[in-house]
Amino acid sequence: MNKNYLDIIDPIHDFIRVYDHELQLIDNPIFQRLRRIRQLSGAHLTYPAAQHTRFEHSLGVMHISGQAGYALNEKGILKSSDIEVLRLAGLLHDIGHGPFSHLFEEIVQKKKISHEDFGKEIILKSDIGDDLTKNGYDKKLITDIAFGNSKFQFLNEIVSGALSADMMDYLLRDGYFTGAEHAKIDHKRITQSLEVYRKKLALERSALYSFESMMHSRYQMFKAVYFHKTVRAAEVMILEALRLSDEEFGFTSFNLNEYVQLTDEYVLSKLISSDSPKLKRARQLAIDYQNRKLLKCVFERILTSRNHLGETKTNELRTLISKKSKVDENEIFVDSSVTPSIPLAPSKKESKQIILISHENRKSSAQEIPISKIPVVSAISGFMNILRIYTHVKNRNKVEIAAKSILGELK
16 A cells, blocks of 8 residues: 655654655745755854754644644544644745844844745745645645634644744754753643633643743743854854845845745855955855854843844944944944743734643633743743844954943943
8 A cells, every 4th residue: 555655754753754745845946945044043153063954843843733733633623634734834834934044034024024924925826835725725724824824823823822833843953953951841741731722722731830841941042042142143244244235135125036046055155256345244244154253242231121222222332332442333243132031922922821721520621821920931031132242353352341331331
């Protein structure tokens, strides 16, 4: 008998089963492009093994989405056909990511565009969507679930949110490939304990400790990996190179055919091979990035504010530090890294509540409680906001003295 699936070996999930209709999408060049976009942008320059990509992460999200779907199917909440749709939404949730993952997001957001906008375009207007339709799936529904816009809120929350397959896979995968010990989470316990209450995703109270542990792991991963000062040094360099070269290359132009050609190495090679005088600084930053000649952090402060400093404030700081240190403004880099300690809901707003289901004496009861009131989580609730000043090694002492003088009292 012919099999309609294959099993892909994966270091996080052991085996990921992929069915024929899913393999058709995975083999599409647009999806294969995700192999050439690193999951953690420049983190491999600090954690050498962090070479994993959006490709295997997307397979992992599909896998965990399916596990969640099967758990809800056993409880009579989902049909088998719903699981197929959920897996496809998980598979395609990152299809629109640009080069250098979330770094590219920092560039395009100025144009009020996100990787999700590109993702919607790809699913609805490319042959990815055509393949879905040919196999009998509603590409609009899959798009809506993948990007948190469907009327089925609990399905949206399985793909992205505080109990999401996306977060469970990236924490496990990023922890494994960076070697960080902070991302040990019991994702199987969480997925098996999922429930639905009033069309919202809920969790059995007995799995609350696993949820607390996951929130703490995420917080620690931001501190130890995602916002690591050397990781951000590499990323600040690529961000600046992208900003300086966007007008020349049109990296952020909303042209789907051009966009799906963009990968990490494609952009890096374009920058390095350019002989345009306008791109001299961008080219040098790209060369230094490639050769790991990174900027040095000379000032760091954890702020109590929940907001980015913004471009205007950042430019003002650069000017002040430049004048005081007598170092060219172009040699000074101000980085404001901000994220909510609790992950965002599919609506892109901060997750506020979690619904806990208790089963006692054959009766079920639900309680909606603020996430910030959960003991372990309350200790980390709020925002992580880190301000750093970077410069080239030759300017280190001058810029450090100036930055401490100007920013010493900043809160």
